[in-house]
Amino acid sequence: MSGILEVTGLHSGYGDLEVLHGVDLSVEKGAIVSVVGANGAGKSTLLGTIAGVVRPTQGSIVIDGVDITGIAAHKVVGHGVALVPEGRKLFPFLSVEDNLRLGAFHKAARSRSKATRDEIYDLFPRLAERRTQMAGSLSGGEQQMCAIGRGMMALPKVLMLDEPSLGLAPIVVEQMFGLISNLASSGLTILLVEQNVADALELSSRASVLEQGQITMTGSGPELLADPGLQSAYLGIA
Amino acid sequence: MKSDPELISDETSEAPALESAASHGHGLRSGKFSWLAFGIGMVVLGGVAALLLNQPYYLSLGAVGLLFAALASAWNIIGGYGGQFSLAHAVFFAVGGYSVALTQVNWKWAPWPGLLLGIVLSTILAALLAWPLFRLRGPFFAIGTLALSVVVLALVTWMPWTGAALGLQIPFNEQPITSRPAWAFIFLGFLAVCVAVSLVVSRGRLGFYLVAVRDDQEAASAAGASALWVKTLGFAISAGLTGLGGGLYVMYLGFLDPPTFLDAVQIGAFIPLCALIGGLGTIVGPIIGGLVLPTLQTYMRGAFSNLPAGVSEAILGLVLILVALFFRAGIWGWLTSLVRRVMSRRAKSDERANI
Amino acid sequence: MGVLTIIISGVLVGGMYALIAIGLNAVFGVVRVVNFAHGELVVLGMYTAYFAWTVWSVDPYITAVLIALPLGFLVGLVIQRFVVQRLLDEPLMQMFATFGLLMLLQNLFLAFTRGEPKAVRVAASSASLDFFGVSVSVSRLVVLGAAIVVTIILVVFLRQTLYGAAVRAVSQDRGTAALMGINVKVLYMVAFGVSGAIALMAGALMSPIYTASPALGFSFVLPAFAVVVLGGLGSIGGSLIGGLIVGVVEALSGYFLDPALKQAVWFTLFLAVLVIRPAGLFGRAGSEEIGQR
Ligand SMILES: Nc1ncnc2c1ncn2[C@@H]1O[C@H](COP(=O)(O)OP(=O)(O)OP(=O)(O)O)[C@@H](O)[C@H]1O
Ligand SMILES: [Mg+2]
Numbered sequence: 051m052s053g054i055l056e057v058t059g060l061h062s063g064y065g066d067l068e069v070l071h072g073v074d075l076s077v078e079k080g081a082i083v084s085v086v087g088a089n090g091a092g093k094s095t096l097l098g099t100i101a102g103v104v105r106p107t108q109g110s111i112v113i114d115g116v117d118i119t120g121i122a123a124h125k126v127v128g129h130g131v132a133l134v135p136e137g138r139k140l141f142p143f144l145s146v147e148d149n150l151r152l153g154a155f156h157k158a159a160r161s162r163s164k165a166t167r168d169e170i171y172d173l174f175p176r177l178a179e180r181r182t183q184m185a186g187s188l189s190g191g192e193q194q195m196c197a198i199g200r201g202m203m204a205l206p207k208v209l210m211l212d213e214p215s216l217g218l219a220p221i222v223v224e225q226m227f228g229l230i231s232n233l234a235s236s237g238l239t240i241l242l243v244e245q246n247v248a249d250a251l252e253l254s255s256r257a258s259v260l261e262q263g264q265i266t267m268t269g270s271g272p273e274l275l276a277d278p279g280l281q282s283a284y285l286g287i288a
Numbered sequence: 289m290k291s292d293p294e295l296i297s298d299e300t301s302e303a304p305a306l307e308s309a310a311s312h313g314h315g316l317r318s319g320k321f322s323w324l325a326f327g328i329g330m331v332v333l334g335g336v337a338a339l340l341l342n343q344p345y346y347l348s349l350g351a352v353g354l355l356f357a358a359l360a361s362a363w364n365i366i367g368g369y370g371g372q373f374s375l376a377h378a379v380f381f382a383v384g385g386y387s388v389a390l391t392q393v394n395w396k397w398a399p400w401p402g403l404l405l406g407i408v409l410s411t412i413l414a415a416l417l418a419w420p421l422f423r424l425r426g427p428f429f430a431i432g433t434l435a436l437s438v439v440v441l442a443l444v445t446w447m448p449w450t451g452a453a454l455g456l457q458i459p460f461n462e463q464p465i466t467s468r469p470a471w472a473f474i475f476l477g478f479l480a481v482c483v484a485v486s487l488v489v490s491r492g493r494l495g496f497y498l499v500a501v502r503d504d505q506e507a508a509s510a511a512g513a514s515a516l517w518v519k520t521l522g523f524a525i526s527a528g529l530t531g532l533g534g535g536l537y538v539m540y541l542g543f544l545d546p547p548t549f550l551d552a553v554q555i556g557a558f559i560p561l562c563a564l565i566g567g568l569g570t571i572v573g574p575i576i577g578g579l580v581l582p583t584l585q586t587y588m589r590g591a592f593s594n595l596p597a598g599v600s601e602a603i604l605g606l607v608l609i610l611v612a613l614f615f616r617a618g619i620w621g622w623l624t625s626l627v628r629r630v631m632s633r634r635a636k637s638d639e640r641a642n643i
Numbered sequence: 644m645g646v647l648t649i650i651i652s653g654v655l656v657g658g659m660y661a662l663i664a665i666g667l668n669a670v671f672g673v674v675r676v677v678n679f680a681h682g683e684l685v686v687l688g689m690y691t692a693y694f695a696w697t698v699w700s701v702d703p704y705i706t707a708v709l710i711a712l713p714l715g716f717l718v719g720l721v722i723q724r725f726v727v728q729r730l731l732d733e734p735l736m737q738m739f740a741t742f743g744l745l746m747l748l749q750n751l752f753l754a755f756t757r758g759e760p761k762a763v764r765v766a767a768s769s770a771s772l773d774f775f776g777v778s779v780s781v782s783r784l785v786v787l788g789a790a791i792v793v794t795i796i797l798v799v800f801l802r803q804t805l806y807g808a809a810v811r812a813v814s815q816d817r818g819t820a821a822l823m824g825i826n827v828k829v830l831y832m833v834a835f836g837v838s839g840a841i842a843l844m845a846g847a848l849m850s851p852i853y854t855a856s857p858a859l860g861f862s863f864v865l866p867a868f869a870v871v872v873l874g875g876l877g878s879i880g881g882s883l884i885g886g887l888i889v890g891v892v893e894a895l896s897g898y899f900l901d902p903a904l905k906q907a908v909w910f911t912l913f914l915a916v917l918v919i920r921p922a923g924l925f926g927r928a929g930s931e932e933i934g935q936r
Contacts (some may be wrong), residue, residue, distance in 0.1 A: 078910060083663045101822060102821075103818065103821065103822070122821075122826075123822060124821045124822075124823075124824050124825055124826045124827065125824075127822065127824040131821075133822055135819060135822065136880040137818040139818075139822075141811070141816060141819070141820075142814045142815060143811070143815055143816045144811055144812060144815070146810065148808045148811075148812075151805060151808060152805075152808055152809060152812050152820075152823045152825075153804065153823060155801075155809060155824045155825055158822030160805075200823075201750055204824070205744065249850070288881075313903070314785075330921075333905065338772040368849050372746075373735055373738050388872040394917075420914070420918040422915075423714050423921065424918070424921060426734050427671075427675075427676075427677040427734060427737075427738065428872070428917065428921060429678060430738055431677065431868045431872065432914060432917055432918075433914060434865065434866060435868075435869065435910045435914055435917075436910075436914065438865055438910055439906075439911060439914070440901065442904065442910075443904075443907055446903045446907075482758060486777055511749045534647075539805060546781065552861070553746070553861070557742055560739075561739070561742075564739055566737075569901075595754070596753070596754040596757050597753055597754065597757070597758065598749075598750035598751065598752070598753030598754035598857070599750070599754050600750075601746055601749075601750040601753075602746070602747050602750035602751050602753075602754060604750075605744065605745070605746030605747030605748075605749075606739070606743065606748060607743070607748050607752060608739060608742065608743030608746065608747075609726060609740050609743035609744060609747065610740040611743075612730065612736040612737075612740035612743060613726065613730070613736075613740065614731055616733070616736055621677045630724065639720075
C-alpha cells in the first residue's frame, strides 16, 4: 500500500448528514482508478472531500506522503490534487486562455504556466483556436476539454475527473474516454468518477464501487466488468 | 437555500437560521390552535393597554409600538415569508396617509372612506409596480425599491397639490378621534387585522408558495408556482395593509409632512428592522419587534438625552449589525429555539427515567 | 448660462459620482454585497481630511494619498473580515448588516461633530481654470482626474494581470475559484480594502468642495448604486461612463426642469434601465445573475 493518493476510513458529509461512512481508496502512480456508483452514492462528495471543499469528520487523506486531511480547498491544489468538477464549472465570462491561466494559479505551477499551456494547446487544438472566446460560449465537449485542460494546468500529481462524460453526445463521450486513456499513458495519474460504468471500467486499471457511502467492491477493471452482481446492478445485464 | 458542495469552502456554512425560523410557521401548530393563540394574544395586549389607561406616556408609547408591530407584520408577508427586501413600503404608507389627508382637506371627506381609498390605491400601486420591480432580484430589488421611495419623496416634496415640503394639516375640529387612549385600541385593532391576514396567508397556499420562492425560485417555478404572481400577490396584500396604517397614522398625528411618512431610514428601513429584530418569517416575531424597537428607541433617546444627539441611533445601528450576525432568527426565533432545547432535554431525561 | 456650461458642470459632478461608484463596484461587482454604508466611508474621508487639516494643517490632497488611502483600506478590510465574511450566503442579512453600519457611522458622525458642518477651505476650493470661455473649478477637475486615473489602474489590473483574472473568476464562481488555489477570503478582504481606500480618498479629495455633514453619506450612496447598475456590475469603465451620464442628466434636468427634480429624473432613468436591462448599459447580460446563488 503505497499509492500516490491514499484515502483511509474517510467519513464526511454536509452538516448533520453523513454521506461517506468510512471510505478506503488507493491510487497508484500512473494509473487510472475509477469509482463508480449510482446517483447519490457519494461519488462527488468523495472527490469534494479530497479537494477540501467538503469537510471530513474522520479518516485521512494522504497525497505523496503528505497528510492533507481537512485543509482548506485553496491549499489542496498546491499539494498536487486537482479537481475537474462535475458540470465543468468553467468561468463563463472569462476567455479560454484566462480559464487555463487560472488553472496554474498556485505557486508551484505558475512559473511553468506558459509551457504547460502550450502543451495543452497541442493536445487540444480546438482550444487553441478558441483561446480568446468566452468559455461560456463553447460547446459542451469543448467546455469539458477546457475544464480538463484547466485541471492539467495545475501540474497535479493526481487529476480527479468528476463525470467527464456528463451531458455529452455518445460520439463525444467516446472521444473523451479515448483522451483520458491517452493522458494516462503519458504518465498522468487519474482518479475518475463515472456513471458510464462499462466505459469507465474498460480503461481503468483498478476500480471501486461506491454504494451509499461505502466501498462495496474493489478490483481490476476487467474483474469488475465480469462480476455478475455488478453486471445486473449497473450494466443492465440480468 | 441549497448550497453547492463547492461553495462550502474553509468556512463551514452556518445552518440558515432564517429557514428554521420560518419552518415552524408551518406544520406543527396549525389551524385552530394558532387562532386560539391569536385571540388570547390580542386579549392580553388589550388588557395591558387597559391597565395603562391613566398612564398617558406609556399608553402613547404603546400606541406607536402597536402601529409598528402591525406595519412590521404587514411587511413580513412579502419581506419575511417572501424574502423580498422591500424598502418601498414607505411609499405605500404615504399613499395611505395622503389619501386620508387630501380627501379630508380638499373635499371634506370623512376619514373612513379616505382610509378605504388608501387601501385600494396602495394595493393597486403595488400590483402595478410589481411587474417592473420583480424583474429585479436580491440586492437589485432592494436598491430598486429604495430608489423608488427616493423618487416619490422628491416628487411629493415638489408637487404643490400634496402640500409640498410643508405637508398637510388636518384642522383639530375635523379630527374625529382626538382621545389618545382610543388610539392605542385602534392600533391594536389594526394589528389584529394585520396578524389575521398574515395567519391566513402563511397557513394557506400563498404563504407556502412565498416561502418556496424565497428559498429557491428556480425550483419553485419548476414545480409550477408562478414566481411573479406569488410575489405580486404578497406585495399587494402587504402594501394594502401598509396603506391602511398610513391612513390611521395621519388621523393619529393630525398632520402629514413628507419626511415623517417617506423617510427612507425612519420609515422605509425601520419597518423591516422591526420585523428582523423580532424574527423574520414568523407571526409573532414582527409583533415583538414592532413593540420593542420603537419603545427602545424612545427610551434611549430619553436616557441618553445628556449625551450628544445620535448616540441612541448609533446603538440601534450596532444592535442591527449584531442581530444580523448572531441572532438571525430574531427575538422570537431565539426564544423558540431555547424552549425547544429545554423540551428536548426534558424529553431525554424522561426517556431515561422510563428505562 | 449656455448648454456647454451646464454639460461641463454635469461632467464634473459626474466625475465625483463615478469615483464613489467605482469604489462601490469593487465590492458589489466582486463580492456581490450591497454595501449601504459606502457613502458613510466617503464622508469619513471628508472628516479625515478636515481633521488632518485643522489639527496638523495637512493639505487635503496630501491627506487623500497618504492618510485616506491606507486608512480606508484598513476600514474596508475590517468590515469584510468581521461583518460581511460571516454573511456570505445570507444576502438578506448582508443588507440588514450594512444598513446597520450606515446607521451606526452616520450617527457616530452626528454625535462626534454635534451636527456642526465641517468645511475644509484651501486655495483649490476657489481656484478655477478657463476652458473655452467656461470657468472650471480646479478642485472638481482633480476629482474627475482621480476617477479617470483609478479607472485606468483598475481596468489594466483586471484585464492584464493574473490576479485580475482571479478577481474576475471569484466574482463568477467563488467555489470553483478556490479549487484553482485562490484564497477567496483574502481576495474578498482585499476587494473591500480597495473599495474603502477609494471611498476615503474620494472623500478627502471632495473635502475642499463640499461641507461634510452626517447626512451627506446617504445622499451619495444612492447615486453610486445607480451608477454601478447603469454602468454594469463589475465594469469599472462602465462606472466611469455611468457616473458622467448621471452627472450630465442631473445638470440638464436641473436646468431645464426644476432643480428640485433633478434627482427624481435620473432615478427614474435608473429604474428604467434596471428594469429593461438589469445587467446595465455596459455590463454583460446575465452577469448580474451569477455569483448570487
Ligand atoms: N451541498 C450539499 N448539501 C447537502 N447535501 C448534499 C450536498 N451535496 C450532496 N448532498 C447529498 O449527499 C449525497 C451524495 O451526493 P453526491 O453528489 O456525492 O452523489 P453522487 O454520487 O456524486 O451522485 P451523482 O451521480 O448524481 O453525481 C446525496 O444524498 C445528496 O443529496
Ligand atoms: Mg456527482
